[in-house]
Amino acid sequence: MRVVRPKPALLKSALLKPALLLALALFAPLPARAEPAPPERTLAQVKARGHLVCGVSPGVAGFSVPDGQGRWRGLDVDFCRALAAAIFDDPEAVRFIPQSSAARFTSLQSGEIDVLARNTTWTLSRDTAAMNFPAITFYDGQGFLVRKSLNVTHVKQLDRATICLQQGTTTELNLADWFRTRGLTQNVVTFANSEQTLGAYESGRCDAYSTDQSSLYGERLKTAHPDDHVILSEAISKEPFAPGVRQGDDQWRDIVAWTHYAMIDAEEAGIRQDNVEQMRREAPSPDVRRILGLEGGYGERLGLTTDWAARIVRHVGNYGDSFARNLGDATPLKIPRGLNALWNQGGLQYGPPIR
Numbered sequence: 001m002r003v004v005r006p007k008p009a010l011l012k013s014a015l016l017k018p019a020l021l022l023a024l025a026l027f028a029p030l031p032a033r034a035e036p037a038p039p040e041r042t043l044a045q046v047k048a049r050g051h052l053v054c055g056v057s058p059g060v061a062g063f064s065v066p067d068g069q070g071r072w073r074g075l076d077v078d079f080c081r082a083l084a085a086a087i088f089d090d091p092e093a094v095r096f097i098p099q100s101s102a103a104r105f106t107s108l109q110s111g112e113i114d115v116l117a118r119n120t121t122w123t124l125s126r127d128t129a130a131m132n133f134p135a136i137t138f139y140d141g142q143g144f145l146v147r148k149s150l151n152v153t154h155v156k157q158l159d160r161a162t163i164c165l166q167q168g169t170t171t172e173l174n175l176a177d178w179f180r181t182r183g184l185t186q187n188v189v190t191f192a193n194s195e196q197t198l199g200a201y202e203s204g205r206c207d208a209y210s211t212d213q214s215s216l217y218g219e220r221l222k223t224a225h226p227d228d229h230v231i232l233s234e235a236i237s238k239e240p241f242a243p244g245v246r247q248g249d250d251q252w253r254d255i256v257a258w259t260h261y262a263m264i265d266a267e268e269a270g271i272r273q274d275n276v277e278q279m280r281r282e283a284p285s286p287d288v289r290r291i292l293g294l295e296g297g298y299g300e301r302l303g304l305t306t307d308w309a310a311r312i313v314r315h316v317g318n319y320g321d322s323f324a325r326n327l328g329d330a331t332p333l334k335i336p337r338g339l340n341a342l343w344n345q346g347g348l349q350y351g352p353p354i355r
């Protein structure tokens with residue numbers, strides 16, 4: 001509330017006019033109102049608990065999926081481990097809670113999870129629904145998986161086709177918009193999870209399976225005969241994936257944002273998981289020194305330690321390390337860097353400076 005103080009001239013005349021004086025008394029500056037309750041301090045809660053609680057997808061290859069030993073793996077999983085590394089110097093200090101598409105936002109709101117790292121698209125309606133999206137960790141778009149035998153190469157050839165997709169996602173509205181604006185007809189069948197959606201597609205119930213292109217790489221490999229299916233090259237939407245946090249905790253929002261930027265900036269500066277110790281010893285440039293905490297107290301400004309970013313790269317790697325390990329050419333998925341290349345290599349991944 002803005003407090004309006006009476007001007008001196010007005011005060012003077014008020015002394016002469018008791019009625020005005022009374023009015024002024026009534027509108028006199030109120031005692032300062034109680035400050036709003038301090039925002040929830042997620043970092044303090046995480047530290048007190050001794051581990052991070054991270055909401056992830058139940059099973060999207062390359063992003064978050066338990067391996068044969070039950071160990072969670074993927075780009076989103078690495079992001080949570082990077083946060084745990086920055087906070088605890090321990091990438092294992094994190095508990096993963098699988099989240100369905102429909103329940104993920106409620107889990108964040110209720111405080112069940114500290115952060116949602118789950119192939120989740122940043123949209124205005126989600127951003128204004130009591131959550132924030134601190135940084136884009138993966139740029140994607142909505143795609144289509146179809147049988148090669150259909151001989152479809154463009155999405156518009158799916159006019160009147162039956163398309164399987166998942167409830168509680170951005171997919172349904174994108175599809176309706178795209179088909180309607182082109183005067184095309186779509187028959188949509190929706191399912192509660194990706195297992196059911198893929199099952200329906202494989203059984204022939206639908207002509208196409210539509211979701212984020214990055215998910216379709218893994219879904220295709222789950223089919224009995226991956227070579228019988230193709231992912232169309234066209235994307236019909238923008239799907240910027242970002243971790244989600246609750247509104248009202250700027251410190252936590254900063255930590256989540258800068259964990260991603262530290263991984264991007266480290267890649268740009270040539271600091272990798274396999275050379276981070278050598279980089280710390282040799283500290284070849286001011287940029288490297290600042291990122292690795294040899295110069296300036298940037299980690300402390302986040303409520304972390306000086307070596308927060310060094311911890312991230314040592315335990316998890318830079319963004320390129322994580323991308324290569326989970327999605328790149330050395331993995332079965334072979335997802336191109338594309339829009340997720342660094343900004344100076346033709347992509348969109350751009351970390352603000354650590355300084």
Ligand SMILES: N[C@@H](CCC(=O)N[C@@H](CS)C(=O)NCC(=O)O)C(=O)O
Binds near residue numbers: 058
């Ligand atoms: N990026 C989209 C879609 C995210 C999404 O939920 N995708 C599904 C389809 S692959 C998924 O992750 N399913 C995992 C599951 O049900 O196990 C969004 O944020 O709405």
